[in-house]
Amino acid sequence: MTDILQLYPPSPQKLPLKHLYLSLNLHKQAAPSELLIYANYIASVDGRISLRDAESGEFMVPASIANKRDWRLYQELAAQADVMITSARYFRQLAKGKAQDLLPVGTSPEYADLANWRRQQGLNKQPDVVVISNSLDIPFEALAQLEDRRVIICTSEEANQQKINQLQSLGISVLIAGNQQVEGKRLKKLLIQQEYRSAYMIAGPEIHRTLLNAKVLDRLFLTSRLNLLAGDAFHTILNGDIQQPAELELLSLYLDKSSPLKQIFAQYTLTRTEK
């Protein structure tokens, strides 16, 4: 079904959802010895990416914005990644059975084309995973679910040495990428040393700020569900302070006209990204 309208660059063409982002070939966009880092969010028009669940007290992506069509694009972005960058919080939620999903690429038949595509492109079956954490409060049983790929934990010099030793004794790589916190530039350097060429950041506002402040984020994909949620306990795509506004240039904009769901898919490039 061709129910995607291309708004920018302006075009009269209607497109199918499938392969809308897969055709970007993000795994081949980095210059030699470089790394392309891209982030992706879904938000309501009033900017909520998560709301506190009244029952569990956990912050979660609200069901009123999460949807299968956006998830398809999330999967396509994952398919193009050598590595995914996520937070320790994700694994804490996974251990409680509250995470949105086990990290892609999805193994259900609807995503089989993505698994095939990765094989054709000579990519590993699944992207590796980098977990950013200072506390190293990461439930091992949740990490163990990713036995089919390499998992690296990135932390700072502040991290507890005993916890580092414990993780290493379980065969997990722990890398130091900052003094008090993980720093974006050191993280990028470490990822390049691991020979990654494309990194998909799927964490929330703090890791987003870490990358933006260091000017190492290259692209931002933002789905806006055309609804308003309100609520005072929420996350948006960025919090805290950044040293200066991050300027964005619009690369593409699509309107998803599928009924009854309405949303806009935007892709931006960060114009002051340092190489």
Ligand SMILES: NC(=O)c1ccc[n+]([C@@H]2O[C@H](COP(=O)([O-])OP(=O)(O)OC[C@H]3O[C@@H](n4cnc5c(N)ncnc54)[C@H](OP(=O)(O)O)[C@@H]3O)[C@@H](O)[C@H]2O)c1
């Ligand atoms: N709608 C969407 O598209 C979307 C996307 C992503 C996330 N979310 C939601 O947003 C909420 C927040 O997500 P999140 O907690 O994953 O994101 P986050 O705010 O980026 O990460 C929080 C955790 O990451 C670690 N961290 C962040 N920056 C660090 C740094 N510079 N150095 C060391 N550690 C650092 C810390 O872990 P430690 O505490 O272990 O030190 C911190 O507690 C969640 O509810 C999630 O579901 C929504």
